[in-house]
Amino acid sequence: MTLLRSLSTPTLPLQTARSVGRQNQAIVLMVLLSGIIIGGLGGRLVHLQLVDGDRNRQLAETNRIRLIPKPPERGKIFDRKGRILAGSRLSHSVYLQPLTQKKADWHKTRQRLADILNIPVQAIERRLAEEGYRSPYMVRIARGVSPQKVTALEEYRAELEGVEVDAEAMRDYPHGDLGAHVIGYTGEMNDQELQRRQGKDYRLGDVIGQMGIEAAFEQQLRGEWGGQQVEVDGAGTVLNVLGEKETRAGKDVTVTLDLELQKAAEAALGIQKGAIVALDPNTGAILAMVSRPGFDPNLFTTHMSDEKWKQLQSQDQPFLNRVLQSYPPASTFKIVTTTAGLESGKFSPQTVLNTYPSLHVSGVDFGEWNHAGFGPQGFVGAMTWSSDTFFYQIGLGMGEKPLIEWTRRYGFGQKTGIELSAEESPGLVPDALWKQKQVKQAWFVGDTVNMTIGQGYLEASPLQVAGMFAIAANGGYRVKPHLLKENATAQAWRQPLNLRSDTIRLLREGLRGVISTGTGQALNIPTLPPVAGKSGTAEDMGQGSHTWFGAFAPYDKPEIVVVAMGEFSGGSGGSVTAPMVRQVMEAYFKPKQTKAKAQQHR
Structure with a gap:
């Protein structure tokens, strides 16, 4: 009995016992409150990371990193004596960065672009949908944009979030309609053409040969895409080039034509x-x-309206x-x-x-x-x-x-x-x-x-x-x-x-x-x-x-x-x-x- 008593907890005075009880209650309350706060934050983090994680990561990167594609300059076509039949000239193209806006917010930008560029708003909507609103790649919606339209785009820049204007080489036929059927022409590929070229390193918006020499020697003429991954600030100014792949120009082709x-x-x-x-x-x-x-x-080097296409087709099969x-x-x-x-x-x-x-x-x-x-x-x-x-x-x-x-x-x-x-x-x-x-x-x-x-x-x-x-x-x-x-x-x-x-x-x-x-x-x-x-x-x-x-x-x-x-x-x-x-x-x-x-x- 003496051993047992000596090992038991000693009896404390009454006043000391009450004081300890209040301290324990305060600690419990603080722990509970901290748990609620931490739990709420944790739940939010779980939601942000697991539910909206991909989108938020992409948005965060988009605010800082842009992928700027650079199309290659197409190879030139020369006649048998080295005289040029098809070459390139510098022009401007308009690109969209899908991730810069939510899908529901793009409608105002699309409408403004349609008004400035004189292209159907449905065409812009279709291009964004085809590329995907969560794509990190820039989507080209117009080629061969005139200086006047480039100026107009600059004037409305505040209303055109996610819109970029870039200079690029565009196909040029210096002799106009001379040899049109044998030389051919180029144009952006559509969905069906893209599907036929799966696995051949093509992407939506690529410009390809559509007939004649342009189509027959597409592989030699096309070249390889390049581009830059750049870091930008909130205003879109490039701060640093993070990586770059040089474009590879297409090969020139010399043909037998005189x-x-x-x-x-x-x-x-x-x-x-x-x-x-x-x-x-x-x-x-x-x-x-x-x-x-x-x-x-x-x-065909710029956007062609459906009306213009129908008008051309009505002229007794001019592409035959x-x-x-x-x-x-x-x-x-x-x-x-x-x-x-x-x-x-x-x-x-x-x-x-x-x-x-x-x-x-x-x-x-x-x-x-x-x-x-x-x-x-x-x-x-x-x-x-x-x-x-x-x-x-x-x-x-x-x-x-x-x-x-x-x-x-x-x-x-x-x-x-x-x-x-x-x-x-x-x-x-x-x-x-x-x-x-x-x-x-x-x-x-x-x-x-x-x-x-x-x-x-x-x-x-x-x-x-x-x-x-x-x-x-x-x-x-x-x-x-x-x-x-x-x-x-x-x-x-x-x-x-x-x-x-x-x-x-x-x-x-x-x-x-x-x-x-x-x-x-x-x-x-x-x-x-x-x-x-x-x-x-x-x-x-x-x-x-x-x-x-x-x-x-x-x-x-x-x-x-x-x-x-x-x-x-x-x-x-x-x-x-x-x-x-x-x-x-x-x-x-x-x-x-x-x-x-x-x-x-x-």
């Missing part, structure tokens, strides 16, 4: 709807390519490159018919056939173009005068199979291999299977007769027709049309058709006869070296005829092939398109003649 010849071809076609193409028959290098109607690619589209090739195709007839073995080089006002086949009269005939003719004379009834008989004598086979061997019915393949039509080489499937009819002998003169269901592009003339010019080789000057693969590609020497000789003599005494005498002039060529007129009921003329020169050592096509031009190839070809050839040979004369006088 600027001066392109100008001549544009002038030759004028306002006539149609196409002109010039190429080197030995290498396939494209020297000029023109299509009408045309457009100015500079229109008619050099690459298909039409009945008409009598230019007699080159293939001649080849097929001779190579089939059904006709000899000495063949002579009588010609008639018309030929009656299976109950149908197939007429001669002059309604009289040309008397007895061989292959050279028939080509010279473009006798239809002569070639009808060639088709009847060999049948459709050799004709169709040689049409395909000449490259018809397939794409040529030019870099603009996305825009190119393969044309059409009809046969019995195709006709049964598409027309629900058997192949008739009349189909063969029509095909011998390049009509019926047969379709070919001006570029394919130029390739056909190149075969006659270079001695029987298919070449690959191309636009890239340093395209060694295309330059070396020559597919022999293994034509007999007599076939080549008769083709060339017949085509020369067209110019010297036949339907192409418009090119039989002293300012040109000897020319060989062929006219064609494809009837199209109700809309007028398509007119053709193709030629190569010099006759003994060809350097150039020119093909012109007038879409629904009316008239004949000899009267409508032959003068166009002559004008292009004069532009090509005049500098050579001037240089030769200068060397003679030295």
Whole structure:
């Protein structure tokens, strides 16, 4: 008992015990109050960090850090002699920083921008929504902003929180609509284009090639984005550059086009709807390519309204490159018919056939173009005068199979291999299977007769027709049309058709006869070296005829092939398109003649 008592708590006086109790109560109250305060702050911190954490962190960083993207300067496009076809000029673009405002607060800024920039407020709203209101990246909403609009933006700066104006390089086409279809144009990619390029380092708002060379060589021309991560103060002034990735300019591209010849071809076609193409028959290098109607690619360097786009589209398909589209090739195709007839073995080089006002086949009269005939003719004379009834008989004598086979061997019915393949039509080489499937009819002998003169269901592009003339010019080789000057693969590609020497000789003599005494005498002039060529007129009921003329020169050592096509031009190839070809050839040979004369006088 003594041990237990000695270990127990001693008894305190009453007054001391009460004092200790009050102190304990105060401490408890202080602890409770502190717990409530700390708990409230903790709950708020939890809410700020877990519920609104991402947004608040982004807002805090945005108040201090900005991501300023820098688009690359697009590579230049030069012609074969180093003259510029497409370059860049300095302009201004307008960007938005999504995080600087809450989504609900952007409506006033959007409306003010729409008023100043004259673009729909819905377009600005759509761009912000596509990028996301919590994105740290700046979103471009306008390019090519005029100095007047830049001044207006500066005047309303107080109402334009999160709006930035930056200088950047913009595509420029110094020659306006010259070569628009072959050079192409650039424009900002849309959602669908972005999806097609996923994984290729593209982002919304990127400017890409939309057609022509710009699209075909997009990977070389585009370059790589760069930008800066900068620290700013409350007024948006840059205090420090935290990091930087330099932009990488796109690579320059030199193409086979000749600027001066392109100008001549544009002038030759004028306002006539149609196409002109010039190429080197030995290498396939494209020297000029023109299509009408045309457009100015500079229109696409700034925002284009829906109204302006509709207005352009209403002008009879101005964005269609008619050099690459298909039409009945008409009598230019007699080159293939001649080849097929001779190579089939059904006709000899000495063949002579009588010609008639018309030929009656299976109950149908197939007429001669002059309604009289040309008397007895061989292959050279028939080509010279473009006798239809002569070639009808060639088709009847060999049948459709050799004709169709040689049409395909000449490259018809397939794409040529030019870099603009996305825009190119393969044309059409009809046969019995195709006709049964598409027309629900058997192949008739009349189909063969029509095909011998390049009509019926047969379709070919001006570029394919130029390739056909190149075969006659270079001695029987298919070449690959191309636009890239340093395209060694295309330059070396020559597919022999293994034509007999007599076939080549008769083709060339017949085509020369067209110019010297036949339907192409418009090119039989002293300012040109000897020319060989062929006219064609494809009837199209109700809309007028398509007119053709193709030629190569010099006759003994060809350097150039020119093909012109007038879409629904009316008239004949000899009267409508032959003068166009002559004008292009004069532009090509005049500098050579001037240089030769200068060397003679030295």
